[in-house]
Amino acid sequence: MNVFTKLTNLGVSKLVNEDTIKKVRIVNQISLFILTLSTFMLATAIVSDFPRIAIILFIPVTLIILLPLVLNNMGKTIASRIVLLCCTYGILFVQSIVYGPELHIHYFLIACVGAPLFLFNGEIGVFKWVLVFLMFPLWLYLEWHFIHKAPLIAIDPNSLYWPRMTNDLLLVAVILFMFYTFSEQSNKQIKNIEEQRLAIEILLKEIHHRVKNNLQVITSLLALQSMGIKEEKIKNLFSGLQNRVISMALSHEMLYQTDDLERIDYEAYIRKLVNGLISSMKEQENEIDVQLNINQIFLNIDTSIPLGLIINELVTNSLKYAFEDNKGIITITIKKLTDENFLMEIGDNGVGFTDVSKKGKKSSLGLTLVQKLTMQLRGTLKKDTSKKGTNYSITFQEIMPKS
Incomplete structure (x- = not known):
């Protein structure tokens, strides 16, 4: 088995292209198969006292079949495939002369039609089709000869x-053996692919974990820096920055904690984000209820982070201005409209606030950020004045990463 494996892998170490490596192994295995078959044919011809001409015909096809192995070892992969086909045609020709054509018509068709199409892509151009039709005229002549005239031998x-x-029994045995080796190689390749996939998953999880840790370091630095600040306005700015960084870190945290490394369960993400904001900004005895309607919505990280920042800004505004007695409801609904388009309705039932932009002043940093992020998500932002409190309706698209 070790010798067979070494012969099968002749020339593989010099290649990097997976498709070529696969074809080199196939050529080597077919060459060994034909070598076994032709050697047996030569032995049976000698033992069975066949005419000398039959023995002479079997000798060259037995020896020349070693040439594809040599060519593969030299790195001449295309030449080895062409020689292999010619050797296959040769052994079929000899078999048809000695044994008659009726037993080998199906092998002939596989070799003449299937093999060139299987072994070559676009490397040899139209010559591939020449190989397909090369033996048909000769085969038709042999069929006609065996019917109308005496055997050639x-x-x-x-x-x-x-x-x-x-x-024929040897042929079946060799085919079964080749099928077994092909299966073993396929299983080994599948196992290698699975191991590579698991390694990539572990690497991606480690990356998300490190990004989350780095973002948490930033929030800690912001918290430490804000401790020495006495001016309430600047302190609030630092607190807002912390919450924005936390919302981004949360996306990476949820990705590495789940099996799906591409999409986030957005209901779980928003619940964790909003509850964290309430805990950090309100007293423990608050009676703020969070109502979510986000069933089976999974978004990738390119969409999750900007949308999370939008939710962070609007919920932060609600917690700051909407609830005078720490009582109220924050509602977030996300619906899937089409494959890529979504609708988010977010708001509260608090006292509401007047849009400062209507007074001729610039919008706050938070609302400006919301508008910019909505544009990034290729969406639209509308304030819903038909409901109590402050409510927004935002359409957005899932942003697919560029390949």
Whole structure:
């Protein structure tokens, strides 16, 4: 088995292209198969006392089949495939002369039609089709000759019976052996692919974990820096920055904690984000209820982070201005409209506030950020004045990463 494996891998170490490596292994295995078959044919021809011309025909096809192995070892992969096909045609031709054509028509069709199409892509151009049709005229002539004229080599039918029977049994055995080796190689490749996939998943989880840790370091630095600030306005700015960084870190945290490294369960994400904001900004005895309607919505990280920042800004505004007695409801609904388009309705039932932009002043940093992020998500932002409190309706698209 070790010798067979070494012969199968002749020339593989010099290649980097996976498709070429696969074809080199196939050529090597087919060459070994034909070598085994032709060697047996030569042995049975000698033992069964076939005419000398039959023995002479078997000798070259037995020796020349080693050439594809040599060519692969030299790195000449295309030449080895062409030589292999010619050797296959040669052994089929010899078989048809000695044993008759009726037993090998199906092998002939596989070799002449299937093999060139299987072994070559676009490397040899139209020559591939030349190889496909190369043997058909000769085969048609042999069929006509066996029907209308005497055999090319006269051999006693009684002498042919056991060689042909043994030859076919050997053929089946070799095919089964090749099928087994192909299966083993396929299983090994599948196992390698699975191991590579698991390694990539572990690497991605580690990346998300490190990004989350780095963002948490930033929030800690912002918290430490804000401790020495006495001016309430600047302190609030630092607190807002902390919450924005936390919302981004939360996306990476949820990605590495789940099996799906591409999409986030957005209901769980928003619940964790909003509850964290309430805990940090309101007293423990608050009676602020969060109502979510986000069933089976999963978004990738390119969409999750900007949308999370939008939610962070609007919920922060609600917690700051909407609830005078720490009582109220924050509602967030996300609906899928089409494959890429979504609708988010977010708001509160608090006292509401007047849009400062209507007074001729610039919008606050938070609302400006919301508008910019909505544009980034290719969406629209509308304030819903039909409901109590402050409510927004935002359409957005899932942003697919560029390949």
